[in-house]
Amino acid sequence: MSEPLYHFINARLVDPASQFDGPGEVLVQGETILASGPEVAAGPSAITINCDGHALMPGLIDLHVSTGEPGEEQRESLSTAGKAAVAGGVTTMVLQPDTSTVIDDAALVDFITRRGRDRSLARVLAAGALTVGLKGERIAELGLMADAGAVMFTNSDHPIVSTRTMQRCLSYASAFDALVASRPQDAFLSEGGMMNMGELASRLGLAGIASAAETIAANRDIQLAELTGAKLLLDMISSEATLPRIAAAKAQGLDVTASVSVHHLTLNENDLGDYRTFAKLSPPLRGEQDRLALIEGVKSGILDVIVSGHDPRPAEEKRLPFDEAAFGASALETLLPAALILYHEGSIELLDLVRAMTSAPAQILGLPQGRIEAGAPADLILVDLGFPIRFDASRMISKSRNSPYDGRTLQGKVLSTWVAGKKVFSALD
Amino acid sequence: MSPESPPPRAPFTKRHLLQIGDLNRLEALELIERAEVFLPFTQAREKKLSTLKGRTLVNLFFENSTRTQASFELAGKRMSADTVNMAVKSSSVAKGETLLDTAATLNAMGPDILVLRHAASGAAQLLARKVSCSVINAGDGTHEHPTQALLDALTLKRSFGHIEGLVVAICGDVLHSRVARSNVILLSMLGARVRLIAPPTLMPADVDRWGCEIYHNMLEGLQGVDVVMMLRLQLERMNGAYVPSAREYFRFYGLDARKLAVAAPHVKVMHPGPMNRGIEIDSDIADDPRVSLIVDQVESGVAVRMAVLEALASHGANEEADGV
Numbered sequence: 238m239s240e241p242l243y244h245f246i247n248a249r250l251v252d253p254a255s256q257f258d259g260p261g262e263v264l265v266q267g268e269t270i271l272a273s274g275p276e277v278a279a280g281p282s283a284i285t286i287n288c289d290g291h292a293l294m295p296g297l298i299d300l301h302v303s304t305g306e307p308g309e310e311q312r313e314s315l316s317t318a319g320k321a322a323v324a325g326g327v328t329t330m331v332l333q334p335d336t337s338t339v340i341d342d343a344a345l346v347d348f349i350t351r352r353g354r355d356r357s358l359a360r361v362l363a364a365g366a367l368t369v370g371l372k373g374e375r376i377a378e379l380g381l382m383a384d385a386g387a388v389m390f391t392n393s394d395h396p397i398v399s400t401r402t403m404q405r406c407l408s409y410a411s412a413f414d415a416l417v418a419s420r421p422q423d424a425f426l427s428e429g430g431m432m433n434m435g436e437l438a439s440r441l442g443l444a445g446i447a448s449a450a451e452t453i454a455a456n457r458d459i460q461l462a463e464l465t466g467a468k469l470l471l472d473m474i475s476s477e478a479t480l481p482r483i484a485a486a487k488a489q490g491l492d493v494t495a496s497v498s499v500h501h502l503t504l505n506e507n508d509l510g511d512y513r514t515f516a517k518l519s520p521p522l523r524g525e526q527d528r529l530a531l532i533e534g535v536k537s538g539i540l541d542v543i544v545s546g547h548d549p550r551p552a553e554e555k556r557l558p559f560d561e562a563a564f565g566a567s568a569l570e571t572l573l574p575a576a577l578i579l580y581h582e583g584s585i586e587l588l589d590l591v592r593a594m595t596s597a598p599a600q601i602l603g604l605p606q607g608r609i610e611a612g613a614p615a616d617l618i619l620v621d622l623g624f625p626i627r628f629d630a631s632r633m634i635s636k637s638r639n640s641p642y643d644g645r646t647l648q649g650k651v652l653s654t655w656v657a658g659k660k661v662f663s664a665l666d
Numbered sequence: 667m668s669p670e671s672p673p674p675r676a677p678f679t680k681r682h683l684l685q686i687g688d689l690n691r692l693e694a695l696e697l698i699e700r701a702e703v704f705l706p707f708t709q710a711r712e713k714k715l716s717t718l719k720g721r722t723l724v725n726l727f728f729e730n731s732t733r734t735q736a737s738f739e740l741a742g743k744r745m746s747a748d749t750v751n752m753a754v755k756s757s758s759v760a761k762g763e764t765l766l767d768t769a770a771t772l773n774a775m776g777p778d779i780l781v782l783r784h785a786a787s788g789a790a791q792l793l794a795r796k797v798s799c800s801v802i803n804a805g806d807g808t809h810e811h812p813t814q815a816l817l818d819a820l821t822l823k824r825s826f827g828h829i830e831g832l833v834v835a836i837c838g839d840v841l842h843s844r845v846a847r848s849n850v851i852l853l854s855m856l857g858a859r860v861r862l863i864a865p866p867t868l869m870p871a872d873v874d875r876w877g878c879e880i881y882h883n884m885l886e887g888l889q890g891v892d893v894v895m896m897l898r899l900q901l902e903r904m905n906g907a908y909v910p911s912a913r914e915y916f917r918f919y920g921l922d923a924r925k926l927a928v929a930a931p932h933v934k935v936m937h938p939g940p941m942n943r944g945i946e947i948d949s950d951i952a953d954d955p956r957v958s959l960i961v962d963q964v965e966s967g968v969a970v971r972m973a974v975l976e977a978l979a980s981h982g983a984n985e986e987a988d989g990v
Contacts, residue, residue: 435872436872436875436876438871439871440876441809442788442809442810442844443788443809511788512791512792556764557766558787558788558792559788560786560787
């Protein structure tokens with residue numbers, strides 16, 4: 238046997254797929270997990286890795302990541318995104334198609350996939366554009382892109398205004414059993430909006446985006462999913478009012494899933510403070526009541542997935558008056574420690590929290606990773622759950638350092654990251 | 667008390683005037699009282715004080731405003747500051763120069779006070795974080811216009827002798843009005859009761875949490891009020907976007923004699939200017955010296971800005987900015 242054996246011992250195994258959280262060991266051979274359990278027999282040739290009681294869990298799968306490649310590498314390249322990802326415990330990223338060259342055809346999907354394999358330490362999967370150029374007019378070549386490896390289709394944050402176009406996109410996608418992600422936001426109602434509509438926006442003199450803009454669009458897309466039988470992921474839900482609609486769709490048996498960004502679970506509109514553009518996000522951070530409802534949504538399973546919503550923006554796009562500043566936050570490195578706020582404060586059980594970033598997204602995309610079991614890819618992270626960090630954005634690995642968590646105390650540090658049985662990150666390096 | 671005498675109070679501790687919300691009641695009252703001292707002086711023959719001698723005041727206006735800019739310029743000159751007007755036209759914005767680039771350039775010239783007018787809410791806050799001099803917000807987007815509120819308060823004090831207990835109706839495009847926002851905060855702080863009158867499309871979201879009384883019917887809202895403060899409605903908002911037409915707006919929300927008749931007999935009318943005569947206010951009312959305080963407002967403006975400049979200058983030495 239030429240491939241090395243790695244024997245992880247003294248670990249706290251956290252594996253949501255098997256609902257297991259307890260002491261255990263993992264044996265990895267080559268790119269694959271060979272065995273896992275309370276005790277695993279390993280031959281003398283195995284290299285022992287002592288986890289010192291820290292949490293060993295599947296590498297995170299982030300369903301919503303943007304980079305600047307191709308076209309705007311000054312924001313983020315696949316290489317820098319990959320470095321940031323593995324440092325944050327993310328071993329698989331699904332890239333949005335909203336680069337300056339829109340990923341709307343098979344050759345570009347192929348480019349991203351290959352380029353990701355060559356340049357990124359984390360696995361890279363491409364989401365294809367749902368419509369050509371994200372213009373919301375013509376259906377993109379979904380079938381060809383799926384053949385080239387696109388794992389889902391989305392119009393990113395360019396809402397498809399025409400209900401008929403959306404219906405046809407969903408209808409056509411269903412022929413390929415393709416997953417369609419929709420960022421629900423009514424284009425007209427949200428037009429010109431800068432932050433959550435409400436008392437704070439009124440006081441700051443900033444145009445508001447009503448929660449209803451999300452709920453209306455989510456309702457529309459759920460009804461179209463029912464009409465067409467398509468697989469729909471409602472991406473980055475921000476408001477309480479949308480949750481009962483998603484719950485009803487699921488109860489009805491529709492193939493509807495939903496995600497939420499870690500920012501919306503851990504921050505609210507008050508974090509905008511004195512026009513802090515680093516907390517200017519799309520969808521906007523909403524009120525505390527919404528945040529608490531979203532946490533309940535994750536606990537109850539209405540919200541399946543937690544994403545980073547990584548959107549790297551250089552300082553020159555952020556250090557502007559609020560109206561002119563770009564939306565978005567660089568978030569791959571903070572996904573896990575920010576999500577762990579919810580574990581440490583007792584809001585969400587660790588298994589439920591980790592599930593939303595591992596086995597749940599894996600299941601939605603039909604990926605083999607995201608679990609610790611024999612035969613699964615050896616994508617693993619070792620995490621010191623309690624390690625306190627004072628988050629300093631100036632030390633971020635991502636090329637853009639627009640983090641709303643700058644200066645915050647977070648808890649939880651990735652000690653090492655393994656992708657396909659290869660150690661790609663170590664906090665000691 | 668002569669204008670040259672030092673202000674009889676504790677030194678003003680704020681470095682900037684960015685929003686009314688940053689002031690406490692005492693500070694606001696002192697600024698208004700100090701402006702009252704300057705008032706007669708603005709009408710005197712010899713109008714120059716040496717308070718700001720050697721200091722530099724830069725008017726940085728990204729939006730046109732003849733009135734406010736002139737008012738700040740006069741206030742500065744009367745206090746012997748070197749006053750520079752910079753009208754930043756859209757051209758330099760088109761060249762890609764950002765507000766902070768401009769700020770860095772200006773900062774290097776070492777001004778003592780920057781007066782900023784900008785179309786984006788929060789622009790003054792952003793600038794204040796990046797320059798080492800004092801910043802006065804002369805209107806930022808739809809956020810605040812603090813000196814306008816102070817001059818309105820001074821105007822009311824001159825006319826009524828007090829502000830506490832006055833019932834003030836602010837009417838018109840509250841949604842887009844920085845004047846309304848500053849006035850709601852200041853007048854409430856000074857003990858006036860504020861009513862807001864506008865169609866729902868021109869009312870900010872959750873405005874009921876501002877502590878004002880909200881009216882959509884102007885005749886009801888004006889019942890017994892001491893003061894009517896009219897707001898300007900931009901012409902482009904009258905074409906069906908927010909209200910159906912100018913004539914319908916004037917019918918229901920324009921100030922005319924019929925509507926004014928339900929206010930208190932001693933009612934006074936104000937307008938921050940420039941006025942749309944016949945759209946939000948009838949000319950007869952605007953020009954009636956028994957009712958209109960509009961000219962007094964302009965006069966108060968210079969005095970209030972002198973008081974603000976003096977207060978900020980008393981703050982003294984420049985501090986380091988947090989890096990541009």
